Amino acid sequence: MLKELFTKTKKKKYATIPSETAKQDVPEGIMTKCPNCKKIMYTKELVKTLKVCFHCGYHHQMNSKERIQSFVDSGSFQELNKGMVSGNPLNFPVYEEKLEKDRKKTHLNEAVVTGVAEIGGMGVVVAIMDASFRMGSMGSVVGEKITLAIEKADELKVPFIIFTASGGARMQEGVLSLMQMAKTSVALKRFSDHGGLIISIMTHPTTGGVSASFASLGDYNFAEPGALIGFAGRRIIEQTIREDLPEDFQTAEFLLKHGQLDAVITRQELRDRIISILEIHQPGGSISWQEI
Amino acid sequence: MAGDLEFEKPVIELKKKINELREYTKNTEMDLSSEIEKLEARLEKVEKEIYENIKPWDRVSIARHPERPTTLDYISLLFTDFFECHGDRLFGDDEAIVGGIAKFHGLPITVIGHQRGKDTKENIRRNFGMPHPEGYRKALRLMKQAEKFKRPIICFIDTKGAYPGKAAEERGQSEAIARNLFEMAGLKVPVICIVIGEGGSGGALALGVGNHVHMLENSTYSVISPEGAASILWRDASLAKKAAESMKITAPDLKELGIIDEIISEARGGAHRDVNQQAGEINRVLKASLKELSCLSEEELVDHRYKKYKLIGEYTSLNEYIGVN
Numbered sequence: 329m330l331k332e333l334f335t336k337t338k339k340k341k342y343a344t345i346p347s348e349t350a351k352q353d354v355p356e357g358i359m360t361k362c363p364n365c366k367k368i369m370y371t372k373e374l375v376k377t378l379k380v381c382f383h384c385g386y387h388h389q390m391n392s393k394e395r396i397q398s399f400v401d402s403g404s405f406q407e408l409n410k411g412m413v414s415g416n417p418l419n420f421p422v423y424e425e426k427l428e429k430d431r432k433k434t435h436l437n438e439a440v441v442t443g444v445a446e447i448g449g450m451g452v453v454v455a456i457m458d459a460s461f462r463m464g465s466m467g468s469v470v471g472e473k474i475t476l477a478i479e480k481a482d483e484l485k486v487p488f489i490i491f492t493a494s495g496g497a498r499m500q501e502g503v504l505s506l507m508q509m510a511k512t513s514v515a516l517k518r519f520s521d522h523g524g525l526i527i528s529i530m531t532h533p534t535t536g537g538v539s540a541s542f543a544s545l546g547d548y549n550f551a552e553p554g555a556l557i558g559f560a561g562r563r564i565i566e567q568t569i570r571e572d573l574p575e576d577f578q579t580a581e582f583l584l585k586h587g588q589l590d591a592v593i594t595r596q597e598l599r600d601r602i603i604s605i606l607e608i609h610q611p612g613g614s615i616s617w618q619e620i
Numbered sequence: 621m622a623g624d625l626e627f628e629k630p631v632i633e634l635k636k637k638i639n640e641l642r643e644y645t646k647n648t649e650m651d652l653s654s655e656i657e658k659l660e661a662r663l664e665k666v667e668k669e670i671y672e673n674i675k676p677w678d679r680v681s682i683a684r685h686p687e688r689p690t691t692l693d694y695i696s697l698l699f700t701d702f703f704e705c706h707g708d709r710l711f712g713d714d715e716a717i718v719g720g721i722a723k724f725h726g727l728p729i730t731v732i733g734h735q736r737g738k739d740t741k742e743n744i745r746r747n748f749g750m751p752h753p754e755g756y757r758k759a760l761r762l763m764k765q766a767e768k769f770k771r772p773i774i775c776f777i778d779t780k781g782a783y784p785g786k787a788a789e790e791r792g793q794s795e796a797i798a799r800n801l802f803e804m805a806g807l808k809v810p811v812i813c814i815v816i817g818e819g820g821s822g823g824a825l826a827l828g829v830g831n832h833v834h835m836l837e838n839s840t841y842s843v844i845s846p847e848g849a850a851s852i853l854w855r856d857a858s859l860a861k862k863a864a865e866s867m868k869i870t871a872p873d874l875k876e877l878g879i880i881d882e883i884i885s886e887a888r889g890g891a892h893r894d895v896n897q898q899a900g901e902i903n904r905v906l907k908a909s910l911k912e913l914s915c916l917s918e919e920e921l922v923d924h925r926y927k928k929y930k931l932i933g934e935y936t937s938l939n940e941y942i943g944v945n
């Protein structure tokens with residue numbers, strides 16, 4: 329899955345992750361080229377619209393820092409387990425170097441940032457995956473940080489909100505990566521049995537082992553418009569079934585139509601709609617059914 | 621007026637006449653006020669006679685009125701903060717059933733209902749309010765979610781029936797309906813069901829296993845449509861009116877049979893004459909139901925539902941066993 333996402337395909341009819349070369353078309357940082365409508369715009373302007381293209385509505389990838397700033401109450405975020413880093417459990421060649429390179433590039437220690445925060449004044453635990461670190465792939469650290477975040481939500485009796493963005497399992501950690509699917513799911517099951525509220529917001533791209541575990545296990549599953557979401561890679565499916573797939577295959581809209589999502593929510597609306605849902609789930613206040 | 625029903629014709633004609641006379645007097649010196657008064661008195665009498673003696677078939681026609689308020693109409697009038705949830709997480713999102721979370725007088729509830737369209741285009745999208753299995757499975761998903769978060773469930777019933785189609789059978793229409801009956805029996809939260817239009821058979825009942833079941837005055841609830849019954853019983857669908865008379869499908873009938881708890885009164889001529897008033901009536905009954913049911917524990921709620929359904933059915937026993945010896 330991961331390798332496939334990096335491979336440049338010639339016919340780009342469908343959602344793909346912007347490749348390194350595409351990004352270099354325009355001066356890094358100052359200008360951004362919209363991969364959908366191909367228009368070039370000032371990055372500064374794009375940030376003002378929550379990185380939603382003001383020409384075509386395309387949702388550009390947000391990193392974890394931008395997501396925190398735009399989603400939770402200002403100043404409320406307290407990061408958990410910030411210092412946790414991957415080892416190289418399988419002694420995989422050049423894995424450590426790759427991790428080090430991404431740490432320098434992204435100023436992140438791993439592909440997920442977790443923390444306690446407030447949204448609309450209501451306490452939550454949030455986990456935000458960051459596709460700019462190793463394609464958001466899930467290894468031991470991603471699994472452990474998400475599990476600890478779920479346990480934190482359970483302890484504080486607050487909702488758990490996760491933004492997913494992942495190419496899937498981290499190949500360099502082999503079967504340990506696969507088991508993170510089970511580990512996070514086991515934690516979610518216990519949290520859910522305790523009555524915990526789980527909200528999953530799938531962003532571009534949410535694939536493989538992440539889509540097949542916590543991303544799909546929300547009491548509410550949402551996605552951003554146009555996000556690529558799926559288990560198997562498009563090319564693998566096409567090769568297996570020897571059929572062309574529809575253009576909207578594995579998009580958020582495709583998933584909504586096929587019963588997998590509660591709603592597709594634009595980035596501009598997201599915060600307000602999540603606040604509205606959190607309010608409905610706030611533990612009983614002073615009024616009861618006897619008093620209505 | 622479009623959508624006037626057959627049985628109301630005398631009322632409509634009288635009203636028309638009165639209006640014509642009024643218009644006429646505006647433009648002439650003639651005093652017709654005594655004529656108008658006479659007609660108004662007659663209208664009052666005719667209205668009373670017609671609307672107090674509504675026949676079952678007339679109720680069928682009111683329940684099917686194209687302008688009859690739908691689930692989403694009531695949701696917008698009764699609740700705040702409605703958030704619609706889509707999909708069964710299995711196959712699709714069936715728009716013949718809508719559901720989601722909302723607040724009722726400031727407290728959280730889950731609301732689910734059959735949804736007809738208001739025009740042809742919407743009716744095609746919503747399959748005329750006739751669900752496929754994925755609709756029932758979405759409903760069940762939302763009910764289980766409500767149970768997890770301990771909020772009451774309100775179901776609005778309004779369907780001609782589950783969709784009779786090939787795809788529906790392939791995906792297990794029967795299993796989907798059966799599963800809902802089974803799971804609704806065990807829900808640990810109050811379940812209140814209100815028939816707002818047509819309660820067509822198993823497709824209606826799949827949202828209908830509740831602690832309290834209420835019916836709007838002119839709604840119907842039956843094992844099969846009157847047309848269907850006529851065609852099975854007498855091989856003639858045109859005898860639907862006769863079938864409607866004999867099948868016990870109106871709210872007063874079901875009340876008498878002990879199947880429903882309350883009849884929710886409608887405006888003269890039907891809910892479509894005054895949607896706000898209708899929402900007000902539903903609000904009153906819903907509040908009373910919630911007050912009553914919220915006093916029960918989880919166990920008591922399940923037991924309450926068990927006893928309710930255990931009591932339904934009529935039979936006698938013979939004093940002596942007549943064997944086949």
Ligand SMILES: [Zn+2]
Nearest residue numbers: 362365381384
């Ligand atoms: Zn664009």
